[in-house]
Amino acid sequence: MTNHPYTNADLRATAAEFVATAIREITPSEIADRMDRNYVQSTNPGDGNGRTWAQLLNRGDLDTTEFLAARQQVDDLIRDAADVSEWAIQLGAANLTPHPAMAWQSTSGRYNVAVQVATANDLIPAARDELIAEIRAAVDQVVCRVLHCKPA
Known part of the structure; x- marks a missing residue:
């Protein structure tokens, strides 16, 4: 309190x-x-x-x-x-930095899913890049399996 x-x-x-x-x-x-x-x-x-x-x-x-x-x-x-x-304010309060959004679209060209990742400022660039790549790969796998989409 x-x-x-x-x-x-x-x-x-x-x-x-x-x-x-x-x-x-x-x-x-x-x-x-x-x-x-x-x-x-x-x-x-x-x-x-x-x-x-x-x-x-x-x-x-x-x-x-x-x-x-x-x-x-x-x-x-x-x-x-x-x-x-609200998300932007929460990121700032948590001292996180957003990175470019990831988006997936269906074969019709319509976007179905977007994900934005934010990381701590003290991550070394190699760790940050690997983390973002792994998150992209994991979400990509799920999105493609569930929605039959392709990465944008």
């Missing part, structure tokens, strides 16, 4: 609610403003020489049609995003 009238679980639930709300309530103009300043991942080699969305799509001809279309697609992705705010 703590000396407070609330628990750590209460704090985490509130933090998760705030994260989810912040994401749901972002406006199209806020998305556009952030895209103006953010690098397009595929153009950014990590040395600061990448191109922002504004540089990539606003080529000086004042035609922002492509930029607005991209912004709308980002907005749609945000609106359709799964709420993983």
Whole structure:
């Protein structure tokens, strides 16, 4: 029992609610403003020489049609995003680092299962990589057997 009238679980639930709300309530103009300043991942080699969305799509001809279309697609992705705010808060509280998700899809191309793994920061890279590979192999085997799926 703590000396407070609330628990750590209460704090985490509130933090998760705030994260989810912040994401749901972002406006199209806020998305556009952030895209103006953010690098397009595929153009950014990590040395600061990448191109922002504004540089990539606003080529000086004042035609922002492509930029607005991209912004709308980002907005749609945000609106359709799964709420993983509670999971994110729990990971941070446990000092775990998430790794890229693993996903499996059926022969129809529809995704059926996704798994995300998070590990402690003090794992040596070789142990972390082996652990993730073994988890992928184990889940892959079960998913393929039960759902007759293939890895994505």
